[in-house]
Amino acid sequence: MRIEAQQLARRFGAFVALDGVSLSVGEGELVALLGPSGSGKTTLLRLVAGLDFPDSGQILFDGADATAVPIQKRQVGFVFQNYALFRHMSVGQNVAFGLEVNRKKFQMTGRQIRERVSELLRLVQLPGFENRRPHQLSGGQRQRVALARALAIEPRILLLDEPFGALDAKVRKELRAWVRGLQQKLKITTIFVTHDQEEALELSDRVVVMNHARIEQIGTPAEVYDYPATPFVWEFLRGTTSRELAT
């Protein structure tokens, strides 16, 4: 699905979180929202998800106005930063949740739901994990359960908030490549938020660099890296990367 954001603005009291941001994401594209904390990237993601609503501006899904559509109706798969797994449910119940609460829409029997859950758990490489509890899983496993749960409702878009932020470096690298592979296999339009420039450059089709509630530059990883549009983009991509390489 195509996503278009037009002149989105959002304030929280005196704090301007988004100041007239426009962005379009094409069918099947994987876009990274990159920026320091407070740059508005998570606010933009939450507006697209329907977890929050803009003060002004429009959001279009495939050309249709979705600005006022509540999150339940948007059919978006949202993976939270800390995964937000339902702690009182098993892994299987977590993944089945979206199908259970929408039984009318999905027209699935209990047996079909169980089959779909085990299929999804195989997809995220956690076969047979149905009866585990979230607190028995490692960080990487929890993240994949959260992904399976989000994919269960056959979302039209996938939104990931700092998906690898809470993982250690080694797991992060593995999971990154795996998520990229999965996204290409499913051909699902995906936006993810990150403050890690390496992650954004490596993973995405296009990078949206944000700062102070505005977009500084939109481009392919090569474009933003080789031809930074503003001093901020240069500093944010090169400055920290070179420091990281030096250590």
Added chain:
Amino acid sequence: MERIIPVSHPTIRDPWPIRAVLVGVAIAFSVLFLLVPLFAVFYEAFQKGVFAYLSAIQKPAAQSAIQLTLLVASIAVPANLIFGLAAAWAIAKFQFPGKSLLISLIDLPFAVSPVTSGLVFVLLFGARGWFGPLLSAWNIKIIFAVPGIVLATVFVTFPFVARELIPLLQSQGSDEEQAALSLGANGWSTFWRITVPKARWGILYGVILCNARAMGEFGAVSVVSGHIRGLTNTIPLHVEVLYNDYDYVGAFAVASLLTLLALVTLVIKGLLTWRMQERAF
């Protein structure tokens, strides 16, 4: 074979006389103030044998006191459960004007003396109270009747569930609720499938404490009840009546019921605390 090397902790080891005195004082204190009264209740209750105990409990006045207490608790506890859930949900999940005032108001019944709480209801609904003429015109009796006892109990036990749930819901955040919404759940099923189960041990804990207080409340209920035997006496009030009548076996037999309630409450409370710690991750 590994040898176990003894490690000394000089900083946390006091000389034995000090330890002995401290432990001794603690034990003596709990025996004197907790165990002896507990023992005394049952000793006095069974002083004239099991038969006297059972017949004291089976007297009509005692039976009516037990029924009234159960009735009052069965109204006050669900009422405060619903209120507590609603208030905790509102306070933990939303920002609204007057929020801190609401939090302070919830604590009011803890801060006010129960006798004062009772008097407030007499002042409002009594024969010469603010709404007295109105109520007598409609022929509704609140003070010196069951409705007054229910009102006073609801007021006194108001904070238990809310107080327990507010910090719990606040610490759990609303990410799981948002996740449920994003998966297509509506507000109602998010509340029942996510929020309530997530907080279920805390809810039960609050209900248990609320129930113990609802059944055991004396001061506020005493003021509004009027002590009409067989009609407006709850268990605690009935104990006092029996005691003032020099019916010690009766008084302690009925009191033993409240003591048993307390013991059961303590056991359940302990189990719940243990469950909540185990479940937290």
